[in-house]
Amino acid sequence: MSVFMASQVPSITKRERLRKLKTRTVVQTRYVVNATDPRTGQRKQFFFERLRDAQQKRNELCDRGAFGTPGPQLSAQVAPELPARALAPLSDSRPLSETPPISPASDASPAGPTIGDVVTHWLDGLDAGLKPSTRHYYRQMARYILKPTPIGSTLQRRIWARDGFPEGVAMLEALAPRPLAELTTADIRIWHKNLAAQVGQHTANATKKVLGSALAQAAEDLHVRVPVMPRKLGKGRVRDKKKILTPEQVGLLIAAARSDAERGLYYAFPFLTGVRPSEQLGLLWKDIDFGRGVISIRRMQELDGTLSDITKTPAGNRELPMSPLLAEMLADWRRRCPGGHEPEQRVFSTLGTATSQRHVVRGLPLTYANFRTSYWRPAFERLGLPYVSPHSARHTFISTLQANGIEVGLVAKLAGHSNATVTLAHYTQAVRGGEVAVLSLEKAYAASSSGIVRQDP
Known part of the structure; x- marks a missing residue:
């Protein structure tokens, strides 16, 4: 990487960088005229594809007299690069x-x-x-x-x-x-x-x-030259794919949730919407539009139960369509929600318990730890289903949509991903066995060969 000369005399350096194109990698060469105005200390750079154009620009600057006098003429060889000279340190008296x-x-x-x-x-x-x-x-x-x-x-x-x-x-x-x-x-x-x-x-x-x-x-x-960051330093810990439920297991859980009027919506909601746990716990009644049939994700809840009016990423700020089943469950829950159904009230709040004086109050913010321990895990234990985390419900939602032929762009939009690559690389998993793929392949081959008439030699 080229660096700019500390002298006030204009200099020329050669810069070569690798540029990745769609089909190949090319070397891009640029000749840079580096100059510093001695009156203001302002640094100037001029970029050229040809060396002689850079030499001409350097000579023009020197002829004006504003950037010092020219050094030795550079013909076919560029002057060797000198160590970079950084900018003055910041004042310690101010941030x-x-x-x-x-x-x-x-x-x-x-x-x-x-x-x-x-x-x-x-x-x-x-x-x-x-x-x-x-x-x-x-x-x-x-x-x-x-x-x-x-x-x-x-x-x-x-x-x-x-x-x-x-x-x-x-x-x-x-x-x-x-x-x-x-x-x-x-x-x-x-x-x-x-x-x-x-x-x-x-x-x-x-x-x-x-x-x-x-x-x-x-x-x-600050207009300084910085070193290139090293690459291929090794990956961090390799995370195992999250366990997900099969569509049949999710169907069993949803059926149980419909008959569980008190807590069913708590553990069915992420499987029906694919939201993050922090987005579910931060949902307010004003975010649900029954007329339009959409749920607006506009905020999330922190670990301590406080609300943040910022989603995890800008793409997380989104609208989700409600299925008829989810709309029915939400409407029923709205009539019985312990926190009330005022616009600023939370959809998922504490339900209290008769076995603990400490948690007897209903309608308070529900922390993630409490949600996972008191509302989520008991449902899996009661139904005999393999335990998965609340975030795994999001993985199940995305993988099931993909398995049913929903285009990845739409799935990424519903999941709040700005890039479909994230959806494919980190969330999509196989929810069906390999025999399904083999049968599908055989069916495709059979359909293609049905119109071919066999001819005897």
Whole structure:
């Protein structure tokens, strides 16, 4: 990767990048004229496909006298690349989010911003539309960049985080103090390898994504060159496919739910809609339009029972059609819902129990832990069905639609996926046996050959 020359004299560098097309990968070559205005310190770049066009532009800039005097003429060979010079460090007196764009480096601060600066800058600029828990997750991952990581077991690190680090604990060096200008792809690869050995491949990969996002934003906002993120560093933990129910088992569960007027809708709803558990528990009566026959997913519930007016992804904000069966069950439940059926009341609230004074109150927000323990699991135990998690009902919903020939684009829309690839890669599973596929294939062959007349030789 090319870098821009620290001198105020315009320079030319050659940039080669791999571009993936649909059928092949090509090498794209560009010649970049790098110049810095000595009066304002503003950095300029001009891109050309041919070297002589870049040389002509460089000479034009030099002739104006605004960008210094020309250096040695470059004929057929481009000047060797020099180490990148980063931008000046941010002021410590203000948060990064309030700091104006950084000017080019001066002699007083040749090192430029550190990696900690750009990561903090990225964290401060996180979209306010993100869920608080999502922002918290990003900050948790960023700590492996901003702070040294103690070498020890998971339990030891938790104890040390609570009680403080004892003397003599070995630490993995944090990337934060390093000047951004000195960071290389090889440095990131070594750091990732060491981090994965301590905290696991999954956490190391997630932290690398945070670093990559911070570097990409630094390249856009601060106009600095950043190293290419290393690839093929290994996948995180391989998750087993979630267990799902067969259509026959779901049919048995739905039949039981119809006769269970008190709790049936609680465990039938995700199989009939494919919603996430957080979306089901965050549903309000104003989100259900019986006239139009649709359910609007506009919010979700956090683990502590509070509502968030943000769905998991923008595609999660969607409308779901109600089947006649679901509309009937919802209408019946609306008349008996313990929390009432006012627009702002929750559809799925606590029902209370006569065996516990602690949970006797009805109509309160139903947390996920309570839902899973008191409403979901007992239904499977009573019916003798194999236990699956509430989120597995979503997998069952998607897989059954796919097995019945519903196009993947529509399934992805109903599931709240912005990309059908997610639907296919992570949610779709076989709900029928292989013999069904073989019989279908044989039937197709038979239909194709029925019109062929055999001719004797």
